[in-house]
Amino acid sequence: MDLDTALDEAKLAINFFFNNKFEDARNLMKPWSHCSMYHSVGSSVFSFMEAMLTFEQQHIQAASESLKLCLSVCNRFRKKNTITEAIGKTFTKPNYETYTDVEAHAELCYAEALLLEAMLTFIEDETLTSLIKGGMKIRQCFNSYKGCAAILNQLHWSSESSKLHFESGVRMGMGTFNLMISLLPGRVIKLLEFLGFSGNKQMGMRDLVTGYRMAGIRQVLCVMTLLGYHLVVCHVLSHQEGNLQFCDEILREQMKLYPEGVWFLFFKARLEFLKGNLDDAQMWYKKSWKSQTVWPQFHDICFWELLWVNCLKLEWRESSLYASYLLEKSKWSRTIYLYQKAAVLLMLGDGLTSSERSSIDGLIREAPLNKQRIAGKSLPMEKFICKKSERYFAQNKTLVLPAIELMYLWNIFKILGKKFDLANGIFRIIERTIKELKAKKEVSKYDADNKALTLLLKGACLRQMNSPLQALECLESVIALQSEIKDDTYLVPYAVVETGLIYADQGRKEEAIAALENAKKNYSRYSLESRLHFRIHTGLTELKGNSNDG
Structure with a gap:
């Protein structure tokens, strides 16, 4: 099968997939998966998704075999080097001008299959060896994408269509790597840079938006990454909000193409959820849930x-x-x-x-x-x-307030700031609990923990209600209880970070940075520490205006 036909069929399979016609997409890819790189990648993606969704050993094994076949098919089409060229490649950069369009696409498909194989390694065998093996594959994949970026700029393409589809893949791969690495805390980034990775948020976002604006085969994957970042990653890992207006624009376009697509119905629901429109969010989530039964x-x-x-x-x-x-x-x-x-x-x-x-x-x-x-x-x-x-x-x-504590830890309090009624409902429950704890006559060794928890939740809620002075008063009380807290030691660093975020809201930049640095450097060995470090990292990056990893 020639490259143009393979690309056309892959594009059709993507259309089937995002319109919930999963079996049609699979049936289009499967028969040619042993000899066409795009069919092989497509078939592997379906097996991989099944493995990730079910976590069942038979599906993990099937995905592993599918990806081994895919890498073998891609290798057949990759550029073959003579012994002299292979030795020269160790000391000099490859001459990508000599590649054909097919060889270029084989490199890109190989990089994509490597990434899927690395991710599968993490769930296939949950040992440290697998973790290292997966990490090495991701590094190899990152280097392959860097090679593809060089190919894009150096190759004399025989077809504009072929170049367009290739470019959309490079934009998607490099954009996603740059964006995701930039989100990691500084100490992790330093280690990754030592291993040869780099992360630049602006560059990553630019690549993904460019890929989204193009009509390339991987355009919809750029869309999924952008929506995932703005509507999920931003919300969970940082105190910032994603670009909801941009997501609105993307979703209006995509829902014309995929009106019943499970993913776009889900992202539409997520958008309404983050806006605080709970009834609309509930409606769209139910539509997404009921839109398909295959998976x-x-x-x-x-x-x-x-x-x-x-x-x-x-x-x-x-x-x-x-x-x-x-x-x-x-x-x-x-x-x-x-x-x-x-x-x-x-x-x-x-x-x-x-x-x-x-x-x-x-x-x-x-x-x-x-x-x-x-x-x-x-x-x-x-x-x-x-x-x-x-x-x-x-x-x-x-x-004490176990579900509200979980809401706070999953970063759902951010939604309280969208509608006063939402925040007020939660606030009243917290206030009532504080009164009940004060009225309690029995003494418990966890009294300080419970008091600190209610005050942290109250302070975080007041911040969303735009009452910073009252919020700070609550948070300072949490910090003052530090020596009395027996179990919930996480409450103090979380309160310090909330304090820093209030200072940031007020434009008190230096005090905000000092509070976040304090939480980062002076507290350790508490529950959910890495989760807080992600939020500290995004907060400091924004406050310091670091363009490299912010």
Whole structure:
């Protein structure tokens, strides 16, 4: 099969895929996957997605075999070097002008397959060896993309169409690498730079937007990366907001092309969620969930979001319904799902039935038993939940504002600032809990922890309600409790960061930087530390105006 026909069929398969015609897309790619690089990459992507969504060993194995075949097919089309050229390549840069269009595309497809294989390595075998192996493959992939960027500029292309499709892949690959590396904390970036990686946010964003504006075959992948960054990554890993207006523009265009596409319905829902339009968000999430049944694992993503939409609406029983769906259907983290369901039910307080109370005990007792280890390490949120599960029984089967604490830790408080009613609803619950704790006569060794938690949540909520002075008062009280806190040592550094962000909101730049640097350098070994370091990094980058990795 010639390159132009392969590109046309790959483009058709992408159209099928994003319109939920998954089997049509797979059937178009599969028959030629042993001899056409684009069909082989396409077929591997479907196997890879199935493995990532199901986490089932047979699908992981099938994806691994598909990717080995894909790399072998790509190698057949890559430029062959003579022994003299191979030796020369060690000391000089390759002469990309001598490449054909087919050889150039083979390099690009090879880089893409390497990236998928590296990511699969991380879930295939959760050992340190696999982690190192995966890291080396990602480095090889990054170098392949850098080679492709050089090919784009040096090759005398025989077809403009071929160049366009190649360029969209280079923009997507280099853009994604630059963007994602730039988000990592400084100490990680230094290590990656030593290993040959580099990350420049502006350059990455520019490449992705250019790829989105082009009509290349990977245009929709640039779109997915941009939407994922602005609507998910920005929200979870930083205190900043993505460019929602730009996402609105992208989604209007894409939803004309893929009106029933599960991914674009999901991103539309996510956009409304971040705007604080909870009823609209709920409607679009349900549309996304019900738009296809071929891959039910897609539904779990919507269930996760609907859980939090209903928490913000204070619809605790409805939220617990989606927590139950996740518990029944998803294989990602049973520990998190068990605890989340219990946390949501606990918000019902005196409204709990006796059977619900009994089920909470069972959920929290079971949560630590399902803790996973990846490369010998526990997941930070699972470790946090294990501590909270112990605490539940140590505190006479009670926890303070457990679902609101999770909302804060998943960075959902940012949405409170969009609508006063949302923030006010959460604020009233926090205030009521503070009064109840003050009225409590029994003394517990966790009194300082519980008081500090309610004050951190109150301060963070007040920040979103644009009441900085009251917020600072609460946060300073949390910091003052440092020596009395027994368990929840994370509360103090998180309060210090919130303080820094309030200073940043007020334009007190030097004080903001000092607070964030304080949290970064003077606190360690607390729960969810790396999560906070991501937010510190993005905050400092913005405040210092560092254009290289900001």
